[in-house]
Amino acid sequence: MNAVVVGGGIVGLASAYYLAAGGADVAVYEKKSLGSGSTERSVGGIRTQFSTPVHVALSLSSIAVWETFEEVLDTDIAYRRSGYLFCARTEETAAEFAESVAMQRERGVPSELLSPREAREVCPGLKLEEFRAATYCPIDGFADPHLALQGFATEARKAGVEVHTETPVAGLLRDGNRVTGVEIDGVDGVDGGSGTDPKGEDDAGRTRIESDVVVNAAGPWARQVGGMAGLSLPISPRRRQVLVVDPETPVPEDVPLTVDLDTGSYFRPEREGAALVGGHFSSTDPEAEPDQDPDRYTKGTDLDWTAEALERASDYTTYFGPDSGVKRGWAGLYAVTPDHHPVIEESLPGLITAAGFSGHGFQHSPATGQLVAELALDGEASLVDISGLGSDRFNDTERLEHERNVA
Numbered sequence: 001m002n003a004v005v006v007g008g009g010i011v012g013l014a015s016a017y018y019l020a021a022g023g024a025d026v027a028v029y030e031k032k033s034l035g036s037g038s039t040e041r042s043v044g045g046i047r048t049q050f051s052t053p054v055h056v057a058l059s060l061s062s063i064a065v066w067e068t069f070e071e072v073l074d075t076d077i078a079y080r081r082s083g084y085l086f087c088a089r090t091e092e093t094a095a096e097f098a099e100s101v102a103m104q105r106e107r108g109v110p111s112e113l114l115s116p117r118e119a120r121e122v123c124p125g126l127k128l129e130e131f132r133a134a135t136y137c138p139i140d141g142f143a144d145p146h147l148a149l150q151g152f153a154t155e156a157r158k159a160g161v162e163v164h165t166e167t168p169v170a171g172l173l174r175d176g177n178r179v180t181g182v183e184i185d186g187v188d189g190v191d192g193g194s195g196t197d198p199k200g201e202d203d204a205g206r207t208r209i210e211s212d213v214v215v216n217a218a219g220p221w222a223r224q225v226g227g228m229a230g231l232s233l234p235i236s237p238r239r240r241q242v243l244v245v246d247p248e249t250p251v252p253e254d255v256p257l258t259v260d261l262d263t264g265s266y267f268r269p270e271r272e273g274a275a276l277v278g279g280h281f282s283s284t285d286p287e288a289e290p291d292q293d294p295d296r297y298t299k300g301t302d303l304d305w306t307a308e309a310l311e312r313a314s315d316y317t318t319y320f321g322p323d324s325g326v327k328r329g330w331a332g333l334y335a336v337t338p339d340h341h342p343v344i345e346e347s348l349p350g351l352i353t354a355a356g357f358s359g360h361g362f363q364h365s366p367a368t369g370q371l372v373a374e375l376a377l378d379g380e381a382s383l384v385d386i387s388g389l390g391s392d393r394f395n396d397t398e399r400l401e402h403e404r405n406v407a
């Protein structure tokens with residue numbers, strides 16, 4: 001089988017790796033450089049504490065890979081398991097936490113519902129008067145997205161995957177309802193492997209590349225790529241920002257990634273006492289236009305957001321305050337769906353979609369790559385029950401089950 005993957009982010013490269021491991025001839029087409037979309041802007045969080053069973057299942061299957069990444073994929077991804085702590089300010093959120101923890105524990109996740117006092121034992125800088133309850137899971141943590149991406153890319157290449165960078169896919173080939181390949185503008189540079197066969201140029205000077213399966217792993221651009229085959233996927237790019245902060249009190253490295261869920265603020269330890277601080281606070285969340293204004297999603301943070309992010313973080317922890325220093329910051333894109341769950345499906349014969357991961361596509365990439373390979377090679381997915389992740393769920397928005405643990 002030949003497969004073409006559109007997008008050289010972590011989802012595309014994990015998919016390419018597992019497709020090649022299953023025996024497919026694979027080519028990845030990335031319009032810029034590997035990881036240049038959302039992946040290299042992620043803070044690398046990996047957690048089991050989600051509010052829906054399908055997200056927990058994607059996490060457990062992915063963590064099985066993250067745990068063995070160094071042995072199997074030969075790359076140290078700086079995986080640190082200092083836990084995640086979610087904190088609730090309201091009774092309503094506390095009640096939802098109790099439901100989520102019960103669901104997680106039924107699936108073998110060692111999460112716990114904590115009182116604010118117990119929460120301060122795992123995060124000593126927490127101002128406990130702000131909170132009603134918390135949930136904590138010690139097996140959660142984070143890894144380095146850049147290293148993980150390189151790990152998948154290197155092993156994919158070793159397995160024969162062709163990786164083409166600076167090569168945008170400009171169109172999808174169709175035969176009736178079936179997607180039969182991709183079109184790229186001009187001829188690209190190929191960096192190794194066997195892969196798929198170019199089938200010559202069309203009238204517009206585009207190179208046509210036929211393949212049995214095309215994987216749409218274009219992240220925040222997935223709606224655009226789906227649109228090339230007439231799909232209208234509700235996957236919307238939304239700008240998110242992160243700061244690297246020199247706190248007033250150093251944040252110990254064993255402090256969990258801590259989320260003030262009712263405000264959306266979060267922080268996690270970085271090296272040598274520094275911390276990453278993020279969150280989305282505005283009541284509006286306009287769709288980003290990454291192609292019209294690329295600097296806005298790749299470069300630094302807004303001044304007013306920076307001030308608010310620090311203020312919010314200092315509101316619930318003693319680590320941050322007026323004397324905290326901002327070392328640097330960056331912005332990136334979430335690929336948001338109406339229920340904060342991805343679309344993983346065969347959208348049309350020959351076209352698999354794996355996109356719309358909101359703020360959790362880095363951590364779910366190992367399971368997603370395996371599911372894409374199963375869909376392509378076996379015709380159905382078995383690792384995780386993804387029957388609820390088809391795009392047809394958006395036809396009945398009233399029935400959507402929303403992920404609640406979103407920051």
Ligand SMILES: Cc1cc2nc3c(=O)[nH]c(=O)nc-3n(C[C@H](O)[C@H](O)[C@H](O)COP(=O)(O)OP(=O)(O)OC[C@H]3O[C@@H](n4cnc5c(N)ncnc54)[C@H](O)[C@@H]3O)c2cc1C
Nearest residue numbers: 007009011031037038039043045169219332360361362363
């Ligand atoms: C600030 C921030 C913090 C985050 N924190 C976390 C976190 O803690 N944990 C977590 O799990 N996730 C996190 N995420 C989300 C995570 O980064 C994404 O979900 C994940 O990287 C998605 O990977 P992807 O491969 O689907 O998309 P991307 O990395 O965006 O890759 C898609 C690629 O497709 C390419 N492309 C687009 N169109 C075309 C085309 N026509 N032809 C060829 N190539 C094309 C793009 O250039 C891009 O490189 C965060 C995101 C941001 C912005």
